[in-house]
Amino acid sequence: MKNIADNTVRRLSLYLRFLEEFQHQGAATVSSEALAQRGGTTSAQVRKDLSFFGSFGKRGLGYSVPQLIKRLREILGLGRRYKVFVVGAGKIGSALVQYRGFQERGFDIVAIFDTDPEKIGKPWNGLVVKDAAQFERDAKEMMPDIGVIVTPGEVAQSIADRLVKCGVGAILNFASVQLQVPETIPVKAVNLVLELEALSFALASK
Amino acid sequence: MKNIADNTVRRLSLYLRFLEEFQHQGAATVSSEALAQRGGTTSAQVRKDLSFFGSFGKRGLGYSVPQLIKRLREILGLGRRYKVFVVGAGKIGSALVQYRGFQERGFDIVAIFDTDPEKIGKPWNGLVVKDAAQFERDAKEMMPDIGVIVTPGEVAQSIADRLVKCGVGAILNFASVQLQVPETIPVKAVNLVLELEALSFALASK
Numbered sequence: 001m002k003n004i005a006d007n008t009v010r011r012l013s014l015y016l017r018f019l020e021e022f023q024h025q026g027a028a029t030v031s032s033e034a035l036a037q038r039g040g041t042t043s044a045q046v047r048k049d050l051s052f053f054g055s056f057g058k059r060g061l062g063y064s065v066p067q068l069i070k071r072l073r074e075i076l077g078l079g080r081r082y083k084v085f086v087v088g089a090g091k092i093g094s095a096l097v098q099y100r101g102f103q104e105r106g107f108d109i110v111a112i113f114d115t116d117p118e119k120i121g122k123p124w125n126g127l128v129v130k131d132a133a134q135f136e137r138d139a140k141e142m143m144p145d146i147g148v149i150v151t152p153g154e155v156a157q158s159i160a161d162r163l164v165k166c167g168v169g170a171i172l173n174f175a176s177v178q179l180q181v182p183e184t185i186p187v188k189a190v191n192l193v194l195e196l197e198a199l200s201f202a203l204a205s206k
Numbered sequence: 207m208k209n210i211a212d213n214t215v216r217r218l219s220l221y222l223r224f225l226e227e228f229q230h231q232g233a234a235t236v237s238s239e240a241l242a243q244r245g246g247t248t249s250a251q252v253r254k255d256l257s258f259f260g261s262f263g264k265r266g267l268g269y270s271v272p273q274l275i276k277r278l279r280e281i282l283g284l285g286r287r288y289k290v291f292v293v294g295a296g297k298i299g300s301a302l303v304q305y306r307g308f309q310e311r312g313f314d315i316v317a318i319f320d321t322d323p324e325k326i327g328k329p330w331n332g333l334v335v336k337d338a339a340q341f342e343r344d345a346k347e348m349m350p351d352i353g354v355i356v357t358p359g360e361v362a363q364s365i366a367d368r369l370v371k372c373g374v375g376a377i378l379n380f381a382s383v384q385l386q387v388p389e390t391i392p393v394k395a396v397n398l399v400l401e402l403e404a405l406s407f408a409l410a411s412k
Binding site: 004006009010011012013014016017018021038039040041075076077078080082099101102105106107145146153154157169170172176177178179180184186188189190192193194195196197198199200201202203204205206 | 210212215216217218219220222223224227244245246247281282283284286288305307308311312313351352359360363375376378382383384385386390392394395396398399400401402403404405406407408409410411412
């Protein structure tokens with residue numbers, strides 16, 4: 001399943017969201033047309049995306065909502081829990097821990113690090129901020145799956161290098177820098193400034 | 207300048223960020239190597255990206271930091287201000303208004319709308335929440351450049367349709383739905399849930 005395009009994964013995420021809504025509304029089955037309409041795509045696209053992971057629908061009957069939810073959660077790896085290291089005890093990190101969607105998707109923050117002596121040792125959303133200088137030691141014990149980087153841009157690459165050495169399998173990057181990591185380590189970036197500037201660029205070049 | 211790839215625009219944004227840092231540190235010139243190193247790319251890529259918009263560097267001397275900042279701000283459309291309609295008076299909208307980077311990039315929120323009678327008429331970060339039922343009327347007066355959608359997914363598409371009819375030139379979408387709008391309207395999406403699920407998918411398929 002390694003060669004699935006990012007866009008396909010995004011659509012699977014969206015289908016899951018819609019199915020959960022349909023379930024909430026009491027629907028037992030759903031057609032590819034209904035999913036397509038809800039998600040701004042075509043029913044052919046929905047069928048193609050889903051058939052890729054095995055055939056789920058019955059002609060004329062549509063998809064079973066609970067079955068398809070279960071299967072999509074498996075495909076998206078949402079059946080298990082992930083241990084997360086957060087590096088940078090700032091506002092975004094804090095918002096993440098309080099964000100329900102983070103825990104709901106199985107992301108457990110097991111440690112938080114910072115370099116600021118003012119922050120180290122202080123309580124932080126049920127954890128205690130640890131010294132970033134020694135996260136290698138904690139990584140050996142805790143074996144984190146994911147590293148979240150919420151540091152200033154200047155240090156993000158060196159933190160990423162250290163996280164990769166510690167064996168994290170994926171990185172979520174909030175710093176405004178493009179990280180270079182081995183190809184086997186997926187990186188997802190969330191960067192509002194880049195989105196804003198892409199918008200103003202698009203408006204300016206009209 | 208319409209056919210610039212999204213990735214190029216992203217790199218220009220990043221270069222601008224780094225140049226502002228270099229300026230802050232007192233540097234008058236910068237080499238393509240220094241920019242490349244800071245941004246996780248190659249100096250050939252930096253030169254290629256920048257040459258696309260006219261030649262700025264001098265061989266052996268590098269780029270003038272203030273000149274390149276000025277030019278990049280122009281290219282990215284950061285020289286002017288944009289009027290923004292926010293639809294959805296929730297937490298994300300509120301965080302946006304308080305987010306310094308939003309104003310710094312020339313994005314002025316001129317009106318905020320919601321359908322919740324409890325919210326309509328209430329003060330909201332220096333504005334008053336208006337009834338979303340009538341944003342067409344306000345749009346005629348205020349001529350917004352950008353619409354920001356921070357509504358539940360179910361209504362996002364209909365809000366997008368209405369914003370486009372009102373003449374907004376671009377949309378920033380925080381709802382977890384893929385919007386369908388005319389090709390001439392750039393849409394940027396910010397969706398943390400999708401990034402998280404893409405990460406867990408990548409980890410699950412390892």
